[in-house]
Amino acid sequence: MKKWIWLLACSLFLVSCNAQESIIEWVDFVKINGNHYDRIHTGILADSASIGEKIGEVKFKVAGHVNDANYKTKEGDASFWEKGTKVFSIKGKPEFAAIKAKDEINGYAIYHKVSKDQTFQGKYQDIDKAIRQIEIYKEDKDNHPVLLRTLSEKQEIQGLTQILNEGKTNSSFNPNTTQGDPITYRLAFYTEEPIAYLYPLFYDGEQWFWIPWDTDLLSDEVERFITK
Incomplete structure (x- = not known):
């Protein structure tokens, strides 16, 4: 599997070592005004x-330039x-930051401030x-989301959320x-908040399933909302 493992990323970086050097696979972050922000993949800009x-x-891109496992950001x-x-703020949400990204839904990648007091769980629950609106996307061959529906x-929203629940x-x-x-599909859930929730949904030819946090298997009834 490839497209949905990104939900599991939770540390700053992973290190693989050999005799010559360390190869660092950086998790997406930015450090601004003394704050460390990690990219979130279960949230998008609503508007x-x-x-x-x-x-x-940004003053320095570390990926491709830093191979020291002890590097201090x-x-x-x-x-x-x-x-x-x-890097931009999000109105009314000082714990978030945004960066323009043309391939992201609604045009921005969203980051959340890392702190002891506040974490972004991003669970569907x-x-x-x-929920005032649900957008359904399908990934194209380049893994870019294309809006389907x-x-x-209210009736449509309740019908789909019941199946998901x-x-x-x-x-x-x-x-x-x-x-x-x-x-691979993506479901975007909009409320009145500036951050909407985003989760992947999949069909393997036999089973529909999605990852609102853990993997949930879904009834075939979900297909009528996705492919209608």
Whole structure:
């Protein structure tokens, strides 16, 4: 499997060593104004009008330039963004930051401040406000999301969420990959908050399943909302 393992990334970097050097696989981060922000993949910007002022910019891209496992990140460092990349605040959400990213849904990659007091769980069960809209995307051959449907009617939203809520958790589930990787979809849940929730959904030719935090197996009934 390849496309959904990114949900499990939770540390700054992973290190693989040999006799000559260390190869570092950096987790997506940016360090601005003394704060360390990690990229979140279960949240997207709900509306570009929520973008606030510029809070800083990237001074150094560490990926491809740093191979020292003991490297201490410094102000302006980022994993993958080039020098000069602007970092923005999100109105009403000081714990978040945003960077323009043309291939992301609604045009921005979202980052959350790392601190002892506040973490971003991003679980589907954490959505504590009424869902006003659900967008359904399908990944193209380049793994870019393409909008398929938008559900905004209350009855449609309730119909889909009921099926999702009835999913059966199965942490040991292994999808059928005999015909290749499962088809990948994404479900975006919008409330009145500036950050919407985003989760992957898959079909392996036999079973629908999604990952709201753990792997949940879904009824075939979900297909009528996805492929209609």
